[in-house]
Amino acid sequence: MTPLGPGAKTRLGLGAAALGNLYTEVTDEQARATVDAAWERGIRYFDTAPHYGLGLSERRLGAALRGRPREEYLISTKVGRRLEPSRAGGDDLANGFAVPATHRRVWDFTADGIRRTLEESLARLGLDRVDLVYLHDPDDHAEQAFREGYPALERLRSEGVVAAIGAGMNQADMLARFVHDTDVDVVLCAGRYTLLDRSARTRLLPAALAHGTRVVLGGPFNSGLLADPGPEARYDYTRAPAELVQRALVLKETAERHGTTLRAAALTFCAAHPAVTGVLVGARHPAEVHDCAEQFAAPVPDAFWQELLDRGLLLEGERP
Numbered sequence: 001m002t003p004l005g006p007g008a009k010t011r012l013g014l015g016a017a018a019l020g021n022l023y024t025e026v027t028d029e030q031a032r033a034t035v036d037a038a039w040e041r042g043i044r045y046f047d048t049a050p051h052y053g054l055g056l057s058e059r060r061l062g063a064a065l066r067g068r069p070r071e072e073y074l075i076s077t078k079v080g081r082r083l084e085p086s087r088a089g090g091d092d093l094a095n096g097f098a099v100p101a102t103h104r105r106v107w108d109f110t111a112d113g114i115r116r117t118l119e120e121s122l123a124r125l126g127l128d129r130v131d132l133v134y135l136h137d138p139d140d141h142a143e144q145a146f147r148e149g150y151p152a153l154e155r156l157r158s159e160g161v162v163a164a165i166g167a168g169m170n171q172a173d174m175l176a177r178f179v180h181d182t183d184v185d186v187v188l189c190a191g192r193y194t195l196l197d198r199s200a201r202t203r204l205l206p207a208a209l210a211h212g213t214r215v216v217l218g219g220p221f222n223s224g225l226l227a228d229p230g231p232e233a234r235y236d237y238t239r240a241p242a243e244l245v246q247r248a249l250v251l252k253e254t255a256e257r258h259g260t261t262l263r264a265a266a267l268t269f270c271a272a273h274p275a276v277t278g279v280l281v282g283a284r285h286p287a288e289v290h291d292c293a294e295q296f297a298a299p300v301p302d303a304f305w306q307e308l309l310d311r312g313l314l315l316e317g318e319r320p
Contacts (some may be wrong), residue, residue: 002279004045004074004164004186005217007015008073009033009146010277010278010279011043011044011045011277012041012043012076012270012274012278012281012292012296013045013046013047013216013246013279013280013281014034014035014038014045014046014047014280014281014282014291015047015218015280015281015282016035016046016048016058016061016282016291017048017049017052017053017057017282018283018284019031019034019048019051019052019053019060019061019284020024020053020055020056020057020060020099020191021053021056021097021098021099022052022053022282022284023096023098024284026089028060028063030285031054031060032060032063032064032247032282032287033285033286034283034284034289035060035061035063035064035065035281036064036286037289037290038283041289041290043289043291044072044073044074045073045074045075045282046065046074046075046076047075047077047110047188047218048061048075048076048119048125049078049081049130049134049136049216050078050081050082050121050124051081051085051105051136053097053099053100054083054099054103054105055083055103055120056097058092058121058124058125059124059125061125062124062126062127062200063126064124066123066126066226068293070127070174073126073129074132075125075131075132076130076131076132076133076134076188077118077121077130077133077134078134078135078168079109079113079117079133079134079135079136079149079153080109080114080115080117080135080137080141080145080149081106081107081117082105082107082108082113082116083103083104083105083106083117083120084103084104084105084106084122085103087104087301088101088104089101094278095288096237107140107141108149109135109138109145109147109201109300110144110152111148111149111152111155114149114153115156115282118130118133118161119248122295129161130162130184131162131163131164132162132163132164132186133164133165133166133184134165134168134186134188135150135153135167136167136168137165137168137169137170138167138174139171139174139265142174145167146177146181146182150165150178152169153165154182154183162196164185164186165184165185165186166178166184166186166187167183167188168188168190168218169187169189169190169264170172170188170192170219170236171176171189171192171199172189172192172193172199172202172203172204173203173204173248173317174256175187175189175200175204175223176203177206177275179204179207179208179211179213180207181213183228184213184214185211185214186214186215186277187214187215187216188217188218188280189217189218190217190219191218191219191222191236192204192219193205193273193276194219194220194226194266194269195226195228195251195262195265195266196222196225196226196235196244196247196248197222198238198315198318200215201317205273205275206243206275208275209274213275214275214277214278215273215278215284216276216277216278216279216280217270217274217276217278217279218279219236219267219280219281220267220269220270220280221266221281222235222240223236223246223250225244226251226263226266227262227263227266227278228261229248229249229251229252230264231244231245233245233248247313249251250313251308251313254304254307255300255304256288258303258304258307259318260298260299260300260301260304261298261300261319263293263295264295264296264298265300265304267279267281267292267295267296268298268300269318269320272320278298280281281296303304304312305319305320
């Protein structure tokens, strides 16, 4: 199976950060049921990382997929944060995960670090290969990522260890540089092309189209604000500012008035761009998976998009 090949209909994928106890605990049984629900809904792309729960997400995802036909699904993980054993004790909530702090993260975009990190990920997943590897959040490590990390991934691809390589970040500008200056196959852009933030539209998405680079969008709900707007909602992993909550509530009211949901509109908006080949949703419970699959497939009336245009909430070139 070609990883997220161009020309095909945009696919829905499961982002597995929540399976690593993002914010709150998830049981092993609930994690497996969530992956089972994704499989039941036809989801065949799964994304994880060592960062998610200090390896817990990878272990749970690998266990849940064990026994599934390997040729029928795609899996991606990430490199750049190497896990080292730690005796510090306590928990990892400072990094967002409700797990014991058994390890510490070490930034490492060296060639040796990338190979070691990938080998450890494969062991946790219980796999002999993954389909796609991303450089993970190299924001503050650009020089090493471009000078050492990317060439290391290129060698892994040429050796057939991985089928595709890329970079995954919560920003668009450096991803545009990867598209321009390297031969990455895919970039994963989280939260920067949504109904609340279209910054990826300026450079990244046009560059991807011009270079034939595939784009996967993560964070279509901006950490939850576009799924269930309210004063306690998160935006980019922290509590949402009041002005963004108000914008999201306006979008929700408009969607419901047109007989749809804000969740459906958020997913449709992401999936509609011609550079996008995948949209990742996070879920910690089977019901969330089923809801995302239903919303992803639900049609959004043209009248909704037209009203957003008329009210200046959308630009003409952004209309799905």
